[in-house]
Amino acid sequence: MKTTDYAIVRDTSLPFGEAVEKARDLLQEAGYGILSEIDVKAKLEEKLGIEREPYVILGACNPPLARQGLDAEPDLGTLLPCNVVVYEREGRTRVAAVEPATMLSIVGNEELGPIAEQVREDLTRVVDEIAGS
Numbered sequence: 001m002k003t004t005d006y007a008i009v010r011d012t013s014l015p016f017g018e019a020v021e022k023a024r025d026l027l028q029e030a031g032y033g034i035l036s037e038i039d040v041k042a043k044l045e046e047k048l049g050i051e052r053e054p055y056v057i058l059g060a061c062n063p064p065l066a067r068q069g070l071d072a073e074p075d076l077g078t079l080l081p082c083n084v085v086v087y088e089r090e091g092r093t094r095v096a097a098v099e100p101a102t103m104l105s106i107v108g109n110e111e112l113g114p115i116a117e118q119v120r121e122d123l124t125r126v127v128d129e130i131a132g133s
Contacts, residue, residue, distance in 0.1 A: 006103070008124050009096040010131035016054045019093045019130055020086045023058060026126040027084065032060040035081045055087035062122070065115050069104075072111035079103055082119060084126070095130045097123035 012019050024034060036059035044050045059081035069076045084097045100119040104112045 004099070006099050007096045008099055008120075008127050009094060010127050012093050012095055012131045012133060014093055014130065014133050016086065016088050016093050018133075019095055020056050020058075022130050022133060023084055023086055023095060023126065026129055027058065027060045030062070030122045030126055031064070032062045032082070032122070035059045035061050040087075053088040056085065058084045058086070060084055060123075062119070065119060069112060069115050072115075073107055073109045076104075076107065076112070079107075082123065084123065086130075095127050097127050 014022060027034065036057075038057040038059075040055040040057060041052050044052055060083070061081040066080060069080075082098050082100060084095065086093065086095050088094075100116040100123065101113075104116040
């Protein structure tokens with residue numbers, strides 16, 4: 001288990017493609033829709049001619065929690081959605097999610113604390129389930 005100040009990070013034995021699918025499914029089960037999906041590997045190859053290992057960013061959003069956050073802090077949209085990444089590094093698949101408490105702490109609005117805690121619980125559960133697969 002690895003957690004940095006800004007991310008919840010785990011390795012998984014799942015192949016990259018399966019880990020991405022599982023992330024999508026588990027996020028949906030937890031009430032998060034995928035608002036965006038960026039294939040970083042493809043974009044870097046297309047725009048810069050750079051080849052790299054697979055790397056996907058999933059922009060996830062839980063509408064009720066987003067509404068609560070935006071009601072408390074209208075500019076919060078600049079920090080949304082919550083990103084979950086799946087990537088390969090040296091033949092290993094890793095999954096990581098933003099650490100919401102750290103991200104939302106920069107806002108300085110105490111009303112966001114409970115929302116950040118709920119998102120952290122949800123994203124930690126998703127990341128842990130993928131790692132345990």
